[in-house]
Amino acid sequence: xxxxxxxxxxxxxxxAGLTKDIREQIRKTLAGAPYGMTIGEIAQALKVHRYTAxxxxxxxxxxxxxxxxxxxxxxxxxxxxxxxxxxxAISIAVIFALLWIAGGLL
Numbered sequence: 001x002x003x004x005x006x007x008x009x010x011x012x013x014x015x016a017g018l019t020k021d022i023r024e025q026i027r028k029t030l031a032g033a034p035y036g037m038t039i040g041e042i043a044q045a046l047k048v049h050r051y052t053a054x055x056x057x058x059x060x061x062x063x064x065x066x067x068x069x070x071x072x073x074x075x076x077x078x079x080x081x082x083x084x085x086x087x088x089a090i091s092i093a094v095i096f097a098l099l100w101i102a103g104g105l106l
Contacts, residue, residue, distance in 0.1 A: 022046065022056050023065075030066060030079035035097040038074045071101055 029045050030037060037045070043053035057077060060066045068075040078097075 022048065023060060026053070026056055026060060027065060027079060030077060036069070036076040036078045038076060042077065069098065069101070076101065
């Protein structure tokens with residue numbers, strides 16, 4: 001959208017393409033991280049501000065595409081691999097990571 005305001009052109013992007021691209025980039029980034037990533041690590045990998053990453057991460061949590069686990073002050077995010085009858089089913093590597101983080105192993 002282009003707005004002419006007092007002889008200044010202001011271009012406002014609708015953001016729809018960028019939003020979809022960021023969501024997909026978050027999914028691809030988490031797909032390559034079987035032990036999860038913090039929000040800060042995701043933001044750094046995508047080269048976006050942490051608040052921008054947080055916004056889309058919480059949107060993906062709402063869509064059940066990813067899930068996060070609190071680890072101290074940080075949130076560790078994981079990709080949901082597949083769905084089974086409305087319940088999230090995750091890979092063995094993610095289960096191992098959760099047990100390792102919780103101190104259940106080693």
